[in-house]
Amino acid sequence: MNIREQIEEMEKKNLSPRACLSSKSKGRLRSEQPHPIRTAFQRDRDRIIHCKSFRRLKHKTQVFLSPFGDHYRTRLTHTLEVSQIARTIARALRLNEDLTEAIALGHDLGHTPFGHAGEGTLNSLLPDGFCHYEQSLRVVDKLEYEGKGLNLTLEVRDGICKHSKGRGEILDDDPESMPATLEGQVVRISDVIAYVNHDLDDAMRAGLIKEESIPSRLTDILGKHHATRIDRLVMDVVETSLKNRLARIAMSQKIYQALIDLRDFLYERVYLNPAARADLTKTGKIIRELFEYFQKNPGEWIKDYPKGDPLERRVADFIAGMTDRYALDIYEKIFLPGTRF
Numbered sequence: 001m002n003i004r005e006q007i008e009e010m011e012k013k014n015l016s017p018r019a020c021l022s023s024k025s026k027g028r029l030r031s032e033q034p035h036p037i038r039t040a041f042q043r044d045r046d047r048i049i050h051c052k053s054f055r056r057l058k059h060k061t062q063v064f065l066s067p068f069g070d071h072y073r074t075r076l077t078h079t080l081e082v083s084q085i086a087r088t089i090a091r092a093l094r095l096n097e098d099l100t101e102a103i104a105l106g107h108d109l110g111h112t113p114f115g116h117a118g119e120g121t122l123n124s125l126l127p128d129g130f131c132h133y134e135q136s137l138r139v140v141d142k143l144e145y146e147g148k149g150l151n152l153t154l155e156v157r158d159g160i161c162k163h164s165k166g167r168g169e170i171l172d173d174d175p176e177s178m179p180a181t182l183e184g185q186v187v188r189i190s191d192v193i194a195y196v197n198h199d200l201d202d203a204m205r206a207g208l209i210k211e212e213s214i215p216s217r218l219t220d221i222l223g224k225h226h227a228t229r230i231d232r233l234v235m236d237v238v239e240t241s242l243k244n245r246l247a248r249i250a251m252s253q254k255i256y257q258a259l260i261d262l263r264d265f266l267y268e269r270v271y272l273n274p275a276a277r278a279d280l281t282k283t284g285k286i287i288r289e290l291f292e293y294f295q296k297n298p299g300e301w302i303k304d305y306p307k308g309d310p311l312e313r314r315v316a317d318f319i320a321g322m323t324d325r326y327a328l329d330i331y332e333k334i335f336l337p338g339t340r341f
Helices: 003-014 038-051 052-059 074-093 097-106 115-125 132-143 152-160 182-205 216-222 226-243 255-271 274-296 313-321 322-335
Strands: none
Touching: 003 274, 038 052, 038 097, 038 152, 052 074, 074 097, 074 182, 074 226, 097 152, 097 182, 115 132, 115 274, 115 313, 132 152, 132 313, 152 182, 182 226, 182 255, 216 226, 216 255, 226 255, 274 313
């Protein structure tokens, strides 16, 4: 019995009967020989961490574009916070932590530069639309490793594609819209727990929100401090999920509604706030003009893969993969006088 097989045996003995065992994975799009040391989900996690799309997250906007300050979140720090919260929940519920971590680390690989403003612009430019969670799956399936993709397991791919909910139901009653594994559901709720808390923290740092402006009914339920709110939300997920015997990942109605209300408060005061969106609105012009330019001048910029995909789709892939600073730099070189390649 090799090391991987020993780990798989430990999973069978120690994890919940509702956990997704690595030995029971439904496999990959292309079959591979098992690794002697790492389980299937460990290999997925490692592939994500070592891919270029993951490294670029450090220079992609979370909420605030090019903030003056070292403590504002980026798309990478958001991803790490989601991973930490999700792993804590998964461990407490005796779910597969490796699967949970792989989904968490890969869930935002398809995010555009300039945050959701960039996503919205690309969505308006493509006939079939654009959404970051579908793009994240496209990245791991078709774009990474020069078009070969990462060849991840079906469980990780499912969790990545179904991690997002926008302003819709976080824990949807429709099973088709939810991840198939409990580990994927953990990442879905952890994503919201992470961003409503760290975006609130960043908004207060930026002066858009004062602590006393947060509705008192929400602070009474969730707590006044960043760490307290996260702990209370995580505890509620664990306790409520255990009460229903892990039939699904769940929250108590009171805490769940408070989380939704806090998210709505952030949409009103931060995400849709003209002061917060002033610079992000300008980025729409940058993405639109780059999109038009690369369609007319694909040259060496636009890859010839995925095979069979129209040029506009591959242009969107190129732009979506850009970091904020690269998009600004390439725009300056193409459109502003006095700059050269």
